[in-house]
Amino acid sequence: MTQYFVYGRDRAGAGELKAQLTEEHWAFMDGYADELIARGPTLTEDREESTGSLHIVDLPDDEALKTFAYDEPYYVGGAFDTVELYRFHNHTGRTMWEFTTAVEGLGRYLVLTKDGPRPLTSDHLIVYGDLFDGDTHVGRAALVEAPDAAAAAVLVQAPDAEVHPWEFGGRR
Numbered sequence: 297m298t299q300y301f302v303y304g305r306d307r308a309g310a311g312e313l314k315a316q317l318t319e320e321h322w323a324f325m326d327g328y329a330d331e332l333i334a335r336g337p338t339l340t341e342d343r344e345e346s347t348g349s350l351h352i353v354d355l356p357d358d359e360a361l362k363t364f365a366y367d368e369p370y371y372v373g374g375a376f377d378t379v380e381l382y383r384f385h386n387h388t389g390r391t392m393w394e395f396t397t398a399v400e401g402l403g404r405y406l407v408l409t410k411d412g413p414r415p416l417t418s419d420h421l422i423v424y425g426d427l428f429d430g431d432t433h434v435g436r437a438a439l440v441e442a443p444d445a446a447a448a449a450v451l452v453q454a455p456d457a458e459v460h461p462w463e464f465g466g467r468r
Contacts, residue, residue: 297354299333300361301384301427301437303406304368304376305348313375314346320369321349322467328353328364333384334392334423334439336465338406341445343461349376350406350462352384352423352437382427382434387416392439392464395422402441406462409454410435418451 306314314321325335333352340347349370355361365371365379397419404422416424422439442448445459 297331297356298361299352299354299384299386299425300364301380301382301425302351302353302361302365303338303348303380304365304370305378305380306346306375307377310375311345313373314349314370317369317373317375324367324369325351325466331355332391333386336392336404336463338460338462341461343403343463347460349465352386352425382429382437384425384427384437386423386425388421388424390423392422399441402443403448404439404441404462404464405445405448406460407438407440407448407452407454407457408435408459409452409457411454416452420451424452 331354333354335351337346338348338350339345353364355364361381365381370376371379420441422441424438426433427435427437438452439462440448440451442451448459449455449457
């Protein structure tokens, strides 16, 4: 099995379409419940609207990845502007559901950086790892909790990082 990072970035105005497809999306993801490492929407700064859909998933091969990414209802329905697919090396060795050091009142964020691999340790790292396109290292992704986006970037030691508000996804 190989871990993959799949990030669909919403096209403008896709909120209503995604709302219509949410149950179908969740039903599709139910088929991958045992393989999911992390999932959830990225959000606007006020956390009111979706900007994308993130999944980190353990799959047998690239063909299974293509099925996961391109048969997914949000993708099929046209909700995404782009979909990013990378191999993922999970340094935390856990899923988001195994994150046990949550602090009430802190927000959750997806932090993407092009920096090289760095060892990070923090009680606020939910899932953290390196991104690869084939054998080429292209960056890092971290799901973290922090007081704000700037603090999330500092936690990942990448002040120039791309930071998105994020929340745990799936059925409530």
